[in-house]
Amino acid sequence: MASDCLFCKIIQGEIPATIIYKDAEIIAFKDIDPQAPQHLLIVPRKHIRNVLDLTTADNSLIGNIYQVAGKLAHDLGFAEDGFRIVNNCNDAGGQTVWHLHFHLLGGRDMTWPPG
Ligand code: AMP
Ligand code: ZN
Numbered sequence: 577m578a579s580d581c582l583f584c585k586i587i588q589g590e591i592p593a594t595i596i597y598k599d600a601e602i603i604a605f606k607d608i609d610p611q612a613p614q615h616l617l618i619v620p621r622k623h624i625r626n627v628l629d630l631t632t633a634d635n636s637l638i639g640n641i642y643q644v645a646g647k648l649a650h651d652l653g654f655a656e657d658g659f660r661i662v663n664n665c666n667d668a669g670g671q672t673v674w675h676l677h678f679h680l681l682g683g684r685d686m687t688w689p690p691g
Contacts, residue, residue, distance in 0.1 A: 578623045583675035587621050613683030614652050624676040626665045645680050654682030
């Protein structure tokens, strides 16, 4: 828990969010500014700044996050059509919240390359 972190506050229930999934180590909630018809953020409960701070101790966590992403895509009905999982890292990567998170985007055709 980082006291000045927006996502830690959502995890602690201090700031409201529309939570779609939670387990012992992960929560997923709706992005407040959706970039697709379905846009969730999948977030570890543990405060990790971004992928640059991952260690081997986090390997199963990251595997679980991807497994949850696939399950949510399936449950929300866009798995077969296709979807995108995005992680933005540091300023040039577009990171604006400094707690590791993975965007799960679905419900429309994605374009490539990303902006
Ligand atoms: P990133 O820019 O990759 O760090 O992603 C941060 C995401 O957090 C953006 O897509 C924001 O729209 C989203 N966001 C910011 N504040 C909130 C909030 N209070 N609840 C849900 N999503 C948020
Ligand atoms: Zn945090």
